[in-house]
Amino acid sequence: MSEILVVGSLAYDDVQTPFERRRSVLGGAASYFAFAATLYARVRMVGVVGEDFERSDVERLGRRGIDVDGIERKPGRSFRWFGRYAYDMSTAETLNTDLGVFGDWHPDVPDRLRDVPHVFLANIDPEIQLDVLDQMRSPRLVAMDTMNYWLEFKKPQVAKVMSRSHVVCINEAEARQFAQTFSIIRAAKEILALGPAALVIKRGEHGAMLFTRDGGAFWSPAYPMEKVQDPTGAGDAFAGGLVGHLASAGRSDSDELRRAVVHGTVAASFAVETFSVDGIEAASTDALEGRYRVLRSLVAIGAESLAAAAPPPPGR
């Protein structure tokens, strides 16, 4: 089975929506990513937690087949995030971030993991992302995510990570912020000019777009949902479906990238159905394939419907 190394945060989140509040639930970009990607490939995590991190939460990841041996435990508190959503249930307002043990963490990728062919640099300090990349021997595929905070305070470092990645995965507002333009098309051109082969722009309830350096473009709607309980982690689960599919396919040509975007969209839909990682943790390959078919049928016309309704390549 193909392998993916993910580096990023494991965290406890406080999440407030207009309808409910949950405290100290398992979160972190790497957690959401791993629960999604593990449906497609063997996921190996590199990260750090504090003394307050429950052993049962590490075991929870392990039970899902995720390799947790690369998670360090350090003195201090785990990463904590407190965010709030307004009635549109889309962009989070960060009320507090406590980096905890991530504050002065320098990752040391275990030697046995330095040859893993697929690498996902989840949203985290871009200097940590670069540090990890420097330790990997010759990854076949590097994908990355980031957030507005790093674009504001460490943009040159983010640009460097982008230039060393094959797939850049960010949300719409971040693409606009990075390129200082409202036009998504111009933003895409600017980011692709840094070197990545593909850029995926996540648009929340409006789906996702793919731009490739050869000029190709692709769009997928979001999976239509009557109820969204907590949008936290949608982008990370998206990346899990995306990178998971690419690792499983063993190729990243234009068609596989397109399929990967649909898989990402599906993974995100499971993540937002519940608070914390519960939704994506509970997703099965069958459920995933069902939603993949629904998404493809949403854009199909006539004879094309038949092709769209064919099952996607198996997750494993």
Place this chain on the structure above:
Amino acid sequence: MSEILVVGSLAYDDVQTPFERRRSVLGGAASYFAFAATLYARVRMVGVVGEDFERSDVERLGRRGIDVDGIERKPGRSFRWFGRYAYDMSTAETLNTDLGVFGDWHPDVPDRLRDVPHVFLANIDPEIQLDVLDQMRSPRLVAMDTMNYWLEFKKPQVAKVMSRSHVVCINEAEARQFAQTFSIIRAAKEILALGPAALVIKRGEHGAMLFTRDGGAFWSPAYPMEKVQDPTGAGDAFAGGLVGHLASAGRSDSDELRRAVVHGTVAASFAVETFSVDGIEAASTDALEGRYRVLRSLVAIGAESLAAAAPPPPGR
């Protein structure tokens, strides 16, 4: 050639964007609709203008093959609208509306037009829409649009128009307003329960969605554009492409409705490229088919691409 009757406003617009302002340019929902629909079918207009309406503007419609004999000229001023767009170039803020001769207009559909098989009730007072419907003898297809103002002040009348239409065509915010819910899916169910066979929800730069009473759903992205000069009339041109295609196809089954949504999306893209109706007036069937193919290629994967790249049914 198939025929479409459109009733709605012919107007002079003052439009202000963050980048430019244009005064007294030809506008009105029926104008945008007609310039788009005339690419597909014979369009016959019913409307009213004031003494200030330039004869050359009526001739401009006529030159494009639009039947303008049903346009009445009455004492008083023509409909005028003054709107402003913020930097997101999406929803217009109406600064002033002067209904002028539309204020106390009671349409009298010429007898020779009462058998036209396809009817589009452009955004206008729902009582005028009902008045026109009462005069039509047995339309095969009725489509309608409306706006927030009528939903606020004449909701029961709007609901009545919806219940007598086959295709309801409104924007996302209006769907939410009508159904008093944030969920587009719930709003769609509520509107479809009134009786129409299909509901099209326009989402501006996020494309359009189709919901049919048999439970079907379809999404099309918007045509990707680097520059939008003036979003005014996008929804009306959208309806022109949509109804135009359905009239031209002579069917409104699920596949034709899906194609019609893509045609609507294409028509809207021409409308927003320039101020006033200039962009949609200048659109050719070739240009339209080109953008149709681009839009379909944006959602295609692998073998499906071939089907998507096949030309759409001819416009005429």
